[in-house]
Amino acid sequence: xxxxxxxxxxxxxxxxxxxxxxxxxxxxxxxxxxxxxxxxxxxxxxxxxxxxxxxxxxxxxxxxxxxxxxxxxxxxxxxxxxxxxxxxxxxxxxxxxxxxxxxxxxxxxxxxxxxxxxxxxxxxxxxxxxxxxxxxxxxxxxxxxxxxxxxxxxxxxxxxxxxxxxxxxxxxxxxxxxxxxxxxxxxxxxxxxxxxxxxxxxxxxxxxxxxxxxxxxxxxxxxxxxxxxxxxxxxxxxxxxxxxxxxxxxxxxxxxxxxxxxxxxxxxxxxxxxxxxxxxxxxxxxxxxxxxxxxxxxxxxxxxxxxxxxxxxxxxxxxxxxxxxxxxxxxxxxxxxxxxxxxxxxxxxxxxxxxxxxxxxxxx
Numbered sequence: 001x002x003x004x005x006x007x008x009x010x011x012x013x014x015x016x017x018x019x020x021x022x023x024x025x026x027x028x029x030x031x032x033x034x035x036x037x038x039x040x041x042x043x044x045x046x047x048x049x050x051x052x053x054x055x056x057x058x059x060x061x062x063x064x065x066x067x068x069x070x071x072x073x074x075x076x077x078x079x080x081x082x083x084x085x086x087x088x089x090x091x092x093x094x095x096x097x098x099x100x101x102x103x104x105x106x107x108x109x110x111x112x113x114x115x116x117x118x119x120x121x122x123x124x125x126x127x128x129x130x131x132x133x134x135x136x137x138x139x140x141x142x143x144x145x146x147x148x149x150x151x152x153x154x155x156x157x158x159x160x161x162x163x164x165x166x167x168x169x170x171x172x173x174x175x176x177x178x179x180x181x182x183x184x185x186x187x188x189x190x191x192x193x194x195x196x197x198x199x200x201x202x203x204x205x206x207x208x209x210x211x212x213x214x215x216x217x218x219x220x221x222x223x224x225x226x227x228x229x230x231x232x233x234x235x236x237x238x239x240x241x242x243x244x245x246x247x248x249x250x251x252x253x254x255x256x257x258x259x260x261x262x263x264x265x266x267x268x269x270x271x272x273x274x275x276x277x278x279x280x281x282x283x284x285x286x287x288x289x290x291x292x293x294x295x296x297x298x299x300x301x302x303x304x305x306x307x308x309x310x311x312x313x314x315x316x317x318x319x320x321x322x323x324x325x326x327x328x329x330x331x332x333x334x335x336x337x338x339x340x341x342x343x344x345x346x347x348x349x350x351x352x353x354x355x356x357x358x359x360x361x362x363x364x
Contacts, residue, residue, distance in 0.1 A: 024056060025063035032064070036073050036084055037151055043087035047074060072127075072146035086125070086148050091157050093341070094125045094149060096172060097164035104285070105312065109164060109186070112334045125149065129169055138175035145175075153179055160341045162186060166194075182351070184341045186333070191352060193344060195337045197312075197328055198356035205361055206280045206308050206326055207239055213324075213363075215278030215306055217241040219268040221252065221261075222282050246271065252286070261289025269297070277305055284311035287320065302364050310359075317362070328359040 018027050035041045050061045069076045075085045095113040097106060116124050129144060142150060152158050161183040166173045173192070176183045185194040203220065210218050218241060250267050253260045261281060268276045281287040287309035294301060301307050301322040308324040309316070312333070317325065336357045343349045 024060045028064035029067040037088050041084050045084045047082040072148040091159045095162040096127050096129050098168045099128045112330045137171045141171040141175040182345050184337050195355050210278035211239045217276045218278040219276045220244050220280040221264045257285040258289035261286035262293040265290045265293035280308045282310045284316050322364050325362045333357045
């Protein structure tokens, strides 16, 4: 290549000749991407500061770094060092969740998985799959997931996938099955490997717990109506005065759970004679609204009425003094998912196995 047709990107530790006939930023990105994939650069290694490059504009270098950051290979932060974000040489678990908005649950679950790394010497990759609700095929998934995850799959460096809300990203499940990579789905789906909250057992234990405390007019507000199978509806035959709230008259607003909790308390007292002596709220934020409403009614918990709240957060106990609580901690949920995946990989259980996450009843 003639001198006039080439440009040398000079920086300490880098000997790269760029062809000005092609985008320089792309060539620079290709160079560092290859170094990361081939294992010459490892997790945490520092890339040269932009100002250290000679014969290449800072704009070009930043464009290359931004491209690598968008693909997931590096972290770029203003006024901080640019570092490699992945280690391509080791097997790891990958947790993928759809971007379903800024929800407490999704954020909490993602944080639990981030705290898992490393496990048994293997790292965890955590990725929010934007646009997952629109995915219909594995081909579309391959165009959306980061380049570094596709590379990990191609190199055989993914030990297994954890897939959150698989019903919202069916293409992701199709992609994993097609690649023959072990996986566990988070939340119940039939005929696939999954861990799930056992809502049937949680509701049954909640209702029976209040009944054992001599509650005879129990009202229940479920988190999802579809979680009420026929076997739970039949509990009314065994628990005197037990009833679900009227679905036609009460609609839970997931965007305003506190107000929904308050409306539940009002609805329970307005629709029942005699007044309820036990309430079950299947959401801790809604439970706060119910507590506020009961206080404004002049009712004391648990002396005048018993309130049972279900939650996935272990940190709620202080906020619900005097209440009964059923908690299914997210850390146990993640541990159950990890144990199931490891058992599938080792052959202890077959693919398609399911496990319910244990829950704990804490009485006031």
